[in-house]
Amino acid sequence: MIDAPSASVSSRPRRVGQWLLVVRPLLRNAKARTGVAIFLFFGLVALLAPILSPYNPHLTIFAPGASPSAAHWLGTTQSGQDILSQMIWGTRQPLEIALGAGLLTTLIAVGIGISAGLFGGVYDEILMLITNIFLILPGLVVVIVISSYLSSANNLMISLVITVTSWPWGARVLRAQTLNLKSKDFVKAAIVAGEMRFRLAFFEVLPNMTSLVASNFFFTCLYAVVTAASLQFLGLGNINTVSWGSILYWANNSQALMIGAWWWFVPPGLAIGLLGAAFALINFGIDELTNPRLRREAK
Amino acid sequence: MSSSPPLIELRNVSKVFVNRSLRQRSVVYALREVSLTIARGEVLALVGESGSGKSTTAQLLARLTHPSGGEIWFDGRAINRQAGARELRQYRRRVQMIFQDPFSSLNAVHTVGYHVGRPLAIHRLVPPGRALAAQVETLLETVGLHPGREFVSKFPHQLSGGQRQRVGIARALAPNPDVLIADEPTSMLDVSLRLDVMNLLLDLRTTRKVSMLYITHDLSGANYMADRIAVMYRGTIMEEAPADVLMKDPVHPYTRLLLDASTADFGNGPSVAGPLGALDPSSPGCPFYPRCPSRMPVCSETRPVSAWIADEAEHRVSCHRYHDAESPKTGRDAQPKV
Ligand SMILES: Nc1ncnc2c1ncn2[C@@H]1O[C@H](COP(=O)(O)OP(=O)(O)O)[C@@H](O)[C@H]1O
Numbered sequence: 329m330i331d332a333p334s335a336s337v338s339s340r341p342r343r344v345g346q347w348l349l350v351v352r353p354l355l356r357n358a359k360a361r362t363g364v365a366i367f368l369f370f371g372l373v374a375l376l377a378p379i380l381s382p383y384n385p386h387l388t389i390f391a392p393g394a395s396p397s398a399a400h401w402l403g404t405t406q407s408g409q410d411i412l413s414q415m416i417w418g419t420r421q422p423l424e425i426a427l428g429a430g431l432l433t434t435l436i437a438v439g440i441g442i443s444a445g446l447f448g449g450v451y452d453e454i455l456m457l458i459t460n461i462f463l464i465l466p467g468l469v470v471v472i473v474i475s476s477y478l479s480s481a482n483n484l485m486i487s488l489v490i491t492v493t494s495w496p497w498g499a500r501v502l503r504a505q506t507l508n509l510k511s512k513d514f515v516k517a518a519i520v521a522g523e524m525r526f527r528l529a530f531f532e533v534l535p536n537m538t539s540l541v542a543s544n545f546f547f548t549c550l551y552a553v554v555t556a557a558s559l560q561f562l563g564l565g566n567i568n569t570v571s572w573g574s575i576l577y578w579a580n581n582s583q584a585l586m587i588g589a590w591w592w593f594v595p596p597g598l599a600i601g602l603l604g605a606a607f608a609l610i611n612f613g614i615d616e617l618t619n620p621r622l623r624r625e626a627k
Numbered sequence: 628m629s630s631s632p633p634l635i636e637l638r639n640v641s642k643v644f645v646n647r648s649l650r651q652r653s654v655v656y657a658l659r660e661v662s663l664t665i666a667r668g669e670v671l672a673l674v675g676e677s678g679s680g681k682s683t684t685a686q687l688l689a690r691l692t693h694p695s696g697g698e699i700w701f702d703g704r705a706i707n708r709q710a711g712a713r714e715l716r717q718y719r720r721r722v723q724m725i726f727q728d729p730f731s732s733l734n735a736v737h738t739v740g741y742h743v744g745r746p747l748a749i750h751r752l753v754p755p756g757r758a759l760a761a762q763v764e765t766l767l768e769t770v771g772l773h774p775g776r777e778f779v780s781k782f783p784h785q786l787s788g789g790q791r792q793r794v795g796i797a798r799a800l801a802p803n804p805d806v807l808i809a810d811e812p813t814s815m816l817d818v819s820l821r822l823d824v825m826n827l828l829l830d831l832r833t834t835r836k837v838s839m840l841y842i843t844h845d846l847s848g849a850n851y852m853a854d855r856i857a858v859m860y861r862g863t864i865m866e867e868a869p870a871d872v873l874m875k876d877p878v879h880p881y882t883r884l885l886l887d888a889s890t891a892d893f894g895n896g897p898s899v900a901g902p903l904g905a906l907d908p909s910s911p912g913c914p915f916y917p918r919c920p921s922r923m924p925v926c927s928e929t930r931p932v933s934a935w936i937a938d939e940a941e942h943r944v945s946c947h948r949y950h951d952a953e954s955p956k957t958g959r960d961a962q963p964k965v
């Protein structure tokens with residue numbers, strides 16, 4: 329980097345300090361801690377799927393439609409697959425889509441929100457016009473329409489489709505906060521010191537809204553988990569991949585509910601709910617940390 | 628002082644804020660045809676109560692905003708609104724600002740070292756690395772933060788208000804500027820710390836030969852700091868004179884009121900009357916007319932122009948009582964002739 333001098337003066341203690349500033353109080357918050365624990369649990373399952381999974385989830389060699397037993401803890405599907413193995417491998421897709429959509433959405437929201445707020449003028453007006461147009465699009469409908477054309481969509485494409493409908497919310501919120509910060513003296517002081525636009529946006533404004541950015545990220549993750557599962561349940565996207573959503577789709581397709589095969593549809597439903605709840609809990613935790621009124625009530 | 632051209636000059640500078648909301652359009656006349664000069668090495672104090680347009684003047688000089696009318700001259704050249712990045716950067720190296728609120732003028736996520744080191748890095752004044760770190764420590768010690776090394780890695784929330792303001796001063800000093808704009812630098816500090824900061828600024832003025840616009844709402848503070856004092860009321864310069872002259876022989880009724888208020892109560896700012904409401908821009912008279920103890924009928928009808936007082940080289944007043952038939956030189960072309 330060009331600005332090595334300042335980095336050598338201060339950036340190491342700053343980075344450590346900032347991390348402690350954000351992470352430590354978050355982990356002290358009970359809701360956030362629970363959310364992080366659930367998230368880490370699913371993350372581990374996804375990572376260790378090859379070790380944890382008793383069988384190959386695609387194998388159709390078992391007795392079909394069996395109820396839970398010692399060999400198949402969660403029974404088997406109508407076509408003779410081991411449901412536990414499917415559940416374990418199926419952890420990967422929702423996590424990947426959630427994190428992918430969360431990351432993409434947050435990047436776009438940060439880029440557009442901060443630059444529009446900071447630079448103002450015609451630039452701001454054009455960006456906000458585009459943002460508002462995307463905002464009034466009915467999200468789920470758009471996602472369904474786009475994904476009905478993507479029969480072999482991979483996780484990245486599904487993340488992109490979700491991002492199309494989720495970025496405007498964050499962009500608006502971050503723009504509003506940027507406008508608020510822009511009027512603060514420390515931004516004016518940085519301008520007087522000679523900072524250029526890029527540094528103003530990413531070194532002065534952005535570090536002061538980490539909690540907003542983080543909550544935007546986790547909210548998008550929640551939205552993505554639910555949306556991706558809904559899509560697959562509806563048979564959109566690629567239903568031949570193994571994921572919680574596609575397990576639900578095949579369960580529904582085989583009328584698991586009618587025949588009372590709860591071991592087929594309850595676990596994926598529960599898992600989707602739990603992962604969503606994890607993101608929601610982390611978000612509540614961030615809210616409580618940044619909103620003093622909530623913090624007092626929490627004590 | 629009139630022998631060499633001023634380093635900074637405001638020529639009939641006006642600033643109008645237009646706030647557009649869905650329902651209405653409000654217009655605030657923050658500055659009206661303000662003319663001021665600051666010579667090299669000179670300290671000019673700008674005094675006025677809250678809302679009179681002092682910060683607006685500071686931000687215009689710091690080029691945080693543009694004038695709506697008039698011109699600002701710096702070092703013999705008019706400031707160009709469409710200036711290129713290079714010209715602007717050069718200006719920022721030479722003109723620095725100290726902000727009023729030490730709590731909001733430092734970024735909570737950056738260390739003291741970052742705040743003070745950035746101007747050095749931006750203007751490439753010191754080679755990166757150890758030399759820059761050493762320069763940052765020197766600057767911190769210059770503003771009285773001993774030992775500098777211990778402050779470098781501190782965050783603003785670990786400092787007191789007085790220490791923060793010193794960091795703000797060190798940051799402003801870092802590029803070794805020719806002009807310091809100090810916008811009420813002591814008003815948010817404990818009374819016990821104010822004199823320290825004022826003395827620090829006076830020291831810097833003598834050691835660094837820096838010119839200063841010292842903004843305050845307190846006349847005695849202005850007298851302590853400045854060579855000349857300009858009194859501002861509702862965006863208009865009411866009176867301007869060398870500090871000792873203004874303190875001894877104030878002629879404008881508003882200055883007199885300020886002086887009475889400040890001798891009665893050091894430091895808490897003038898409480899001449901209630902808060903300043905928005906000025907009706909269409910009112911033709913003197914802005915001080917509604918509160919003036921010695922107003923005349925003419926005062927509500929025409930705005931007094933700024934006129935030099937006869938026999939006094941650098942004493943300027945904007946009042947009908949001192950604006951008589953002997954054709955005073957007015958605003959635009961008025962220059963003190965010695
Ligand atoms: N950005 C702005 N938008 C609208 N009005 C403003 C703005 N900044 C200042 N003003 C108005 O201009 C006048 C002068 O303000 P200011 O320069 O801050 O005064 P002072 O620093 O002397 O207290 C006030 O009436 C204030 O409300």
Ligand SMILES: [Mg+2]
Nearest residue numbers: 681682683811
């Ligand atoms: Mg002010």
